[in-house]
Amino acid sequence: MLRNLNKFVRFSTRGFGLKMSPLPDVKHLPALHSTLEQAKRFAAYRAVDENLDYANHRVIGVGSGSTVIYVAERLGQYLLDPQYSIYASQFVCIPTGFQSKELILTNGLRLGSVEQYPALDIVFDGADEVDENLQLIKGGGGCLFQEKLVSTSAAKFIVVADYRKRSPKYLGTNWVKGVPIEVVPSGYIRVLRDLKTKLKCKNAVLRQGAPAKAGPVVTDNCNFIIDADFGKIERPEILHRDIKMLVGVVETGLFIDNASKAYFGNPDGSVELQV
Ligand SMILES: O=C(CO)[C@H](O)[C@H](O)COP(=O)(O)O
Numbered sequence: 001m002l003r004n005l006n007k008f009v010r011f012s013t014r015g016f017g018l019k020m021s022p023l024p025d026v027k028h029l030p031a032l033h034s035t036l037e038q039a040k041r042f043a044a045y046r047a048v049d050e051n052l053d054y055a056n057h058r059v060i061g062v063g064s065g066s067t068v069i070y071v072a073e074r075l076g077q078y079l080l081d082p083q084y085s086i087y088a089s090q091f092v093c094i095p096t097g098f099q100s101k102e103l104i105l106t107n108g109l110r111l112g113s114v115e116q117y118p119a120l121d122i123v124f125d126g127a128d129e130v131d132e133n134l135q136l137i138k139g140g141g142g143c144l145f146q147e148k149l150v151s152t153s154a155a156k157f158i159v160v161a162d163y164r165k166r167s168p169k170y171l172g173t174n175w176v177k178g179v180p181i182e183v184v185p186s187g188y189i190r191v192l193r194d195l196k197t198k199l200k201c202k203n204a205v206l207r208q209g210a211p212a213k214a215g216p217v218v219t220d221n222c223n224f225i226i227d228a229d230f231g232k233i234e235r236p237e238i239l240h241r242d243i244k245m246l247v248g249v250v251e252t253g254l255f256i257d258n259a260s261k262a263y264f265g266n267p268d269g270s271v272e273l274q275v
Helices: 002-014 035-051 068-080 098-106 144-151 185-197 236-244
Strands: 059-062 092-095 122-125 157-162 179-183 203-206 224-229 249-252 261-265 271-274
Touching: 035 068, 035 122, 035 157, 035 261, 035 271, 059 068, 059 098, 068 098, 068 122, 068 157, 092 098, 092 144, 122 144, 144 179, 144 249, 179 185, 179 236, 185 203, 185 224, 236 249
Parallel strands: 059 092, 059 122, 122 157, 157 261
Antiparallel strands: 179 224, 179 249, 203 224, 261 271
16 A cells, blocks of 8 residues: 555656655754754754644645745655655645745745635744743744734644744843834834834834835835834733734734744754743
């Protein structure tokens, strides 16, 4: 039976020019250019291996950022392993932005959209900071709204990150650039003003694209991003609600009661799990 299955997989993937190879063993991976990159890869590979139910999961969210690169890489490796390929060829991967769309395609995975698949089995995404209660700041890479749409549409949201993202207690401790907030372009002046006057934000700035682009960063949804510094955030759920009430706000980078688990890679190759 297994021999027939392998024969079928070899036959069915040959047509697409895919070269089959077994899933690389995480203990024997080639070194990367920095220990930080290795930490990200360890976290991502372990998160996928421990949470992907390859025989049952079909609709998989792939987030944005530099750590998720290794999530897409690992999913692509499942596709190339004769043992898993028959299942992995059924995966439909949902991106959270342009970068993740490219990651899905370059790793040979099938691309879908959240409009086609509004209920996901699982999503893997990075974070800018994770507090002790698994509340997150995200949006450092500017993919905020789509990331929240996808992560809140999934049965499980697994965070992949390196050790720098784990907060000792409160959000705003390690990530000091402020809470990213996606806003409608015509409303950004009003939101900047309301953040300072109504919500007593310490500082709020429109994120700029320089040096790559003159003028503001424009998101995949053609919106702007404001970074709002509230210092240490003791009650992220209340702050999220208050920001969301401001006219012009599309979404906040505070991800409340959304993540199921977080994997943090360390430079020594160990990975810490927070649940
Ligand atoms: O929220 C995000 C993008 O908007 C990213 O997931 C977050 O910035 C983490 O990125 P990285 O894995 O590069 O540290």
